[in-house]
Amino acid sequence: MDTYKLSWENLIGHAATANHLRKSIAEDKFPHAVLFSGEEGTGKRLAAEICAAALLCENPVDGAPCGECESCQLTAAHSHPDFYVVEAEETKTTRNIKIGQIREMQSEASLRPINSARRVVIIDGAELMNNAAANCLLKTIEEPPSQTIFILLTANRSSLLMTIRSRCSTVNFDKLSTAEIRDALISRDVEASEAERLAVIAGGSFGRALKLKDSGGAQLREEALSTLERLARAELKNEDIFAKGAQIAEWSREKFADFLTHIQKLLRDVCFAEVLEPHNPDLAPRLQAIKLPERKIFLMIEAGVEFRRRLKSNANLRLIAEAYLFKLRKIVS
Ligand SMILES: [Zn+2]
Missing domain, CATH: 1.20.272.10 (Zinc Finger, Delta Prime; domain 3)
Incomplete structure (x- = not known):
């Protein structure tokens, strides 16, 4: 594992996807709105944060964040002024992203970026936006503030508004293989036979494997x-x-x-x-x-x-x- 947490080396599996994303960052062709689609625990969020770090980095190397500049440190600490994350708010009975959260993000996104040439917004659990929130976001995606890049994450692409899906380019995060999960667990000091068992039960989700390990x-x-x-x-x-x-x-x-x-x-x-x-x-x-x-x-x-x-x-x-x-x-x- 690389010591800088938002390093491509720390993403488990998805080698082809990671290469494709790195290339698009290096060539300055990263889409304005992209949808990472795949089950929970397959690495979408980490990949999105690595992209954000690379897009905001002062000295990116081949689409990878340098890990050392101020931008890289701030992004990893979730305190970069041009990096914004929207997540579902959870109550006892519901889990959703409300229109107020999207509006708040929009008012930030309408300002000029502060530290970097652009701004990156991650919307984690995009399918949890209610219709009002999704429609509100749609307006921004349709006319993107030129410096803002949106990375939407979803574990359930089909329940996203069609209009949003059609305006984002989709990157699929397939389930991880048992071997990938096993090896990743072993590299985190899980004993080999336990890692093998957990990897089988986890059903392609490293996040699930970690939860199982803890419980x-x-x-x-x-x-x-x-x-x-x-x-x-x-x-x-x-x-x-x-x-x-x-x-x-x-x-x-x-x-x-x-x-x-x-x-x-x-x-x-x-x-x-x-x-x-x-x-x-x-x-x-x-x-x-x-x-x-x-x-x-x-x-x-x-x-x-x-x-x-x-x-x-x-x-x-x-x-x-x-x-x-x-x-x-x-x-x-
Ligand atoms: Zn950097």
Whole structure:
């Protein structure tokens, strides 16, 4: 890893995309409005910030930020006066970008850049703009203030206004390969076998792999699988369920939600092993040993959906967890 955090060397995978972006910066052909499209955790935001640093840098080298000038330092610290980031505002129930945020950005963007020859605006989660915000942004993109470059990021391109999509050139960020994620984890001092497991579960998202690492992801998946195995073998007794409930009571609701997600994915793998690409290919032999009729698996998946919903209520986590396990056991028996 390069020590300057906004270095192209720190972007995982996407070699061709990075080269293309670097070239367009070096040749001064970077588009006025560009849309980085790809799932969460694939590197869009880092790539956008690297582009911003390179576009604002005093001495860029082949489309890369020098990492040393004042501009590069300020961009990396998110305190460059010509670098502006719009992000979704999150409340308990909603996550969106409001028209007020776009207006505020516009009033800044209408001024001359302060330190650099241009200004860069990143809009992270562009699909989270409500219609008013999107239409407001559209006006600016249609008549761009000549010195401002817009980089929009989206994990869901299809839910962006067509008019916005059509005015941006799109750069796709594909899912990362398991090997890319594994190697990146290893370079961050994750032990090799753990890195391999996390990379498989992460499903192409490095961000997800990091989250899993922090929440003990591989371990959690193992707990989900062993719970399923015991259910399928009719080995889960009342006292086991109460013990599990006590254990889960110590978890955050988010961790229990992840546990539920693991069970759902494992059940899908058991059921659709022949027709769908599995979520957990590394577990195939153990999953094949889980013999449950399809009808019961569907009921178990339905129960998972229902209990995920219950998790959003204020109900006691331990009671939810126990009720869920009793429900699964009833379906299996
Ligand atoms: Zn620089």
